[in-house]
Amino acid sequence: MEKFLRVGKIINVHGIKGEVKILPLTDHIERFFTLKIVYLEKESFNRLLTIQNIRIHKNLVLVKFKEITTRDQAEKLKDSFIDIRREDAIKLSKDQYFISDLIGVLVYSIQGKKIGIIKEVLQIAPTDIYVIDIGDREILVPALKEIFQEIDIYKKIAKADIPKDLMNL
Numbered sequence: 001m002e003k004f005l006r007v008g009k010i011i012n013v014h015g016i017k018g019e020v021k022i023l024p025l026t027d028h029i030e031r032f033f034t035l036k037i038v039y040l041e042k043e044s045f046n047r048l049l050t051i052q053n054i055r056i057h058k059n060l061v062l063v064k065f066k067e068i069t070t071r072d073q074a075e076k077l078k079d080s081f082i083d084i085r086r087e088d089a090i091k092l093s094k095d096q097y098f099i100s101d102l103i104g105v106l107v108y109s110i111q112g113k114k115i116g117i118i119k120e121v122l123q124i125a126p127t128d129i130y131v132i133d134i135g136d137r138e139i140l141v142p143a144l145k146e147i148f149q150e151i152d153i154y155k156k157i158a159k160a161d162i163p164k165d166l167m168n169l
Contacts (some may be wrong), residue, residue, distance in 0.1 A: 008082035
């Protein structure tokens with residue numbers, strides 16, 4: 001598992017004092033209020049920043065970093081991803097997973113036959129959809145406990161009872 005989790009992306013600046021607009025990449029936008037430091041990643045550029053102030057505005061997170069004091073400095077952060085240490089992440093219940101942990105999980109049938117690999121997770125109400133690469137194509141499977149009976153993110157293995165109708169679409 002990765003040491004860091006991605007929770008947002010800087011999409012623009014706000015004002016003249018170095019504040020940035022962050023598009024949250026988490027279901028729990030309020031989780032930003034508990035953060036004190038974050039890691040920025042942009043291409044090969046990585047940087048640790050201290051959060052000075054946070055507020056929510058129109059489903060975006062407005063953040064003022066202690067180290068960023070001007071609009072010009074903030075402009076350079078655009079398109080950076082916001083990562084946090086895994087130990088700073090919110091605690092999930094037993095059957096909840098971070099999307100980044102699901103990517104790359106090998107999916108096997110209940111009988112032990114390899115089906116494919118989780119390539120992407122689509123967040124579509126009312127349930128997430130796993131995009132599984134089965135070699136010659138991809139299949140879309142609802143992320144339901146009835147289908148995915150076991151998921152071990154540490155071993156990167158899932159056991160699933162995928163209906164034949166979904167396998168043949």
